[in-house]
Amino acid sequence: MATSIWFVLLASLGAAHVVTTVFRLTSLLSFGLRRPKDLRRRYGSWAVVTGPTTGIGRSMALELAAHGLNIVLVGRDPAKLRDVADAIVRSHAVQTKTVLFDFSLISTVQGEKAMAALREAVEGVDVGVVVNNAGVVRPGAMFLHEADVEALVRMIRVNAVALTEVTAAVLPGMMERGRGAVVNIGSGSSDTLPSFPLYSVYAGTKAYVSVLSRSLSVEYKSKGIDVQCQVPLLVKTNMISDAVKNVFLPLFLVSPEAYAREAVRAIGHGRVCVPSAVHRLQAAWSILPIPEFVVDSYRLRLHLQQRGIKSSRSPHTSQDRLLDYQDVGRKTS
Template sequence: MEAPAWFLSFAPIGALYVTTLCLRLLSYLALCLRRPKDLRRSYGSWAVITGPTSGLGRSMARELAGLGLNLVLVGRDPAKLRVLSDAITRSHGIETKTVVFDLSLVSTAQGDEAMQRLREAVDGLDVGVLVNNAAVAKPGAMFLHEAGVEPLMRIVRVNLLALTQVTAAVLPGMVARGRGAVVNIGSGSSLALPSFPLFSVYVATKRYVAAFSRSLYAEYKSKGIDVQCQAPFLLNTNMISSAVRGSFFPVFVVTPDACARAAVRWIGHGGPLCVPNIAHRFQWWISGFAPEVLLDAYRLAQHLQQRAVFSFLRERPEGRGKKQVQENGLTSYHC
C-alpha cells in the first residue's frame, strides 16, 4: 500500500530536521576532540568561584586548581571555605583567598558589605576566569501558591541578583586587562524543556542566566572576554533526590567531577551557550524529538511524585522527616 501524497511531501522536511540534529551532534563531537585552552595563559592567573564548597562548584575549584590557577573562593560557610582552601593549597600548591558571602543577602546592608569584601579581594589580581556556580532550588517541588514568599525570593536573589552583581564586580578588571572568561552555570531544565512545573521560579532564573550570558557574549567578545552559559542536566549532587536519581538511566546522572572536567575543557569554546558533558548533550539532543505537550505532561507527573515525597517527609514526626529530607537532598533539585 502506497503512502498518500500529502504524507510523502513531509518526508524531505523530516529528513532535513534529522540531518540538522545529526550535524549538531557531529559538530559537538568535533569540539570534544579539540585541544582545550591554556586558561592561565589565555585569560589570567586567578579564578573566582561562587558556591565552591560542594557539588559542581567544589569539582570546578579542584579542576581549575589542577590547571595552575589560583582561586578566590566565595561562599557562606567560613569553616567549609577554610577546609577547601587548605586542601587545595596542599594538593596543588596554588594560592587561595576566601570571601565569606551569603549570596542570599545580596542587596541588603550585609550583602553590600560582603560585595565590598569581594571587590577588595580581587583588586589587583589577574582574575582571568569567573565561575558563577552558586544556585538555590529550594523549597523544591511545590505549586507557587504553596511556597512562602521568602524562599522564592531567596532563589531570585542568589540565582539572579547575586550572579549579576558578582559579574559586574569582576568584569571591570577583565576589561582593563583586555582578556577574561565568565562562565555562568545555567540549567538544562531551562534549555531543553518547554516548562519545568513546580520549579517555576528556579527555571525562570536559569533562563535569565542564559539570556544574560548571550547578551554579555555579544557585548564583550570584542574586548577579549569570553562569556558562556554552561547548562548541565542531571548531576549526582545534594540538589537531586535519590528518588529522582533512580528514575533516570544511570548514564544520564553525571558526577560533579565528570561534569567539571568537561566544563573546564569547554571554557572559551562552543559559543555563548553550551552543554559540555556528552551524556547531557545527548539528553538535549533526544529531547528535541518529543512534542512539547508530552514533555510538559511527563515533567509535571515526575514533579508531582516528588511533591508527594516531600509532603510525606515533612509530615513525619519532628526531626526524622527533616533529617531525611536533608540527607537525601529532597529540599532542592538540580537539572
Template structure:
C-alpha cells in the first residue's frame, strides 16, 4: 500500500484526476451492461396483470411491429392491430388467432392521413374499437423512413410531409386516443419506438428529417413519462439501432450464414421483439438489445467529428445504392408499360 501511494505521488498532478475519471466511466459502462443482464435473467413481468388484458399495436403487419405483436400475444394479451393494408392486417390477425388463445381486432387506418378529414374518421374508428376494452399496453411502432439518403433540397415534399405525419402527428394522436382510458383505470404502458441514431451519434446526414422526427418521439416520451407516472402509467421510448428486416440494407438472404457478431449488432426482428417486450415498464428511455447498448457505449468515446464523417460516408454509400434501386424500378416500370413484362413489384 505504501509503495502504491509513493508511486502515485511521483505521477504528474493531472494523472490522479484523470485516472479517477476513467475509473468512473468504466464503472458506469459496466453498470449499464450489468443492469441489462440482470433484466434478462429476471422473471418476465406479467403484462396482463400489471397493465391490462388488451394491447394496441400500430404497424403490426411486418418487421418489428409484427414480431412485437406476436410476442405480446404469446404473453396472453389480446390485440388491436392498426394498419393501412386490410389484407396484411387480416393475415397477422389470423396468424395470431391460430397460434395463441387470444382475441384480435383490426382497425384499417392510413396514419399518414391523420389531421385530415379522412384521418378524423379513422381516429373515430379507433376510439370505437378500444371503447370498453381494458387496454393496458400501446405500442406506437408505425413509422416511415422515406425519403431516405437524400439531401433536403432533393427530397420530395409530399414524401417528407407524409413521413412527418406518421412519425410525429399520428403517434401523438393515437396516444391521445388511448390515454384517457388508462388514466381512468389508473394503469397502463405506452411504448414509442424511436431511433438509436438520436442518442448514439451527433448527426444522421441524408436522413435529417427522419432523425429529427425521431428526436421528437424521444422528447415527447420522456415528458409524458414525467406527466403520467403519478397516474400509474409508464411511458417509454425504445431507441433501437439497426434491426434486420426485409427493408434493412445489408440484410443477408440466409440468416443461417450470419456470424455471431453480425447477429449481436443487427438482431432479427423476432430477437429484438423478445428483448423489447421484456423492457416494457423499465424506465422512460431504453435500448433493449444488448448489442445495440454496446455500440452505444463505443460511440460515447468516439469524437463527434469522427462519427459525423463516418455517418456521412456510410449514408452516401446508401444514397448510391438507393439510386440504383430507383433506376432499376423505373426501368422495369417502363418495360411493363410497353407490354413486354408482366407487372411485378421490385
C-alpha cells in the first residue's frame, strides 16, 4: 500500500513537471503570434534610443521610425549620430534629435552635463518609447583577475547605471501623460543560461537589467507604463568576433534588421521576452531538464576556446590585449 502511494505521488509530480514544461515551451514558441501594438497611438509620438549608431540600436531606431515615431538619438559619436539621423530622415517622414552622451562617463561631471542635455531634449516632448540599448561587452573572454578593473567599472556604468538614469529621466513625463513603454535590452547570458563564465561582469549587469525591468513593470503598470526586458541571443554585428561566428551555425545568427523588426512588434507584450523566433528556438532548450553542471561545463569550454583564439591574435602584452577589449558596442549572447 505504501509503495502504491509513493508511486502515485511521484507519478503526479512527474506529470506536473511535464505539463509545466510543455506550457512554458508553448508560451515561448507562440510569443510571435501576438499582434503588434500601434506604438504611436498607444504610447506617444517620440522614441528615445540609446546606442543607436550601429547594430541593434541603429536597426531599432530605423524600425521605430518606420512605425511613424520621431526619434531622439543618444550616443557618443557625433558623426555616426548625424549619419543615422540622415538615414532616418531620408527613409521616413519623421523628425530626429541627437544628444551626445558617452555613457561610460555617467555619474561624472561630464556625465551630468550630458544627462542635463538629455533631459532638456525630452522636456515637453511626447516621449512614448525609450529603448535602452547602449551596452558594453568588453573586456570579455577572460578571468576576472586578468581584466582591467577600470574597464569593468566602465562596463557597469554603461550597462547598469546609465540605463537606470535614462529611465528615471523619461518616467516623469510618461507618468504625467499616463502612458509609455520602457524597453531594456537584456541578454541571453543572464536570462537563458545558468552561468556565463569569463564574461561574468557582463552577465551580472544584464541580470540587473532583467530584475530591474521586472520590478519596474510591477511598479508602473497601473500608471499606464509598460516596462519590458527584451532578451536577444546571438545577433550578427561587428561586435561578434570571427572566433564566435565560427563556433555557431549561421542559422543561429540573426541580422540586426531582422531582430529589430521582431523586437518592435514585441513592445508591450510581456515583462521579459525573447522577440526573435530564431532566438526562441535556441532558448527553448533552457526549459528542458538539462543539469546545470552540463551547461556550465560546455560554456566554460567554449569561452576558454574563445579566450585562446583571442589571445593568439592579440598583441604580446597583457595590457595591449586589455586595451583591445575596451570599446563600446553591441554584442549579445
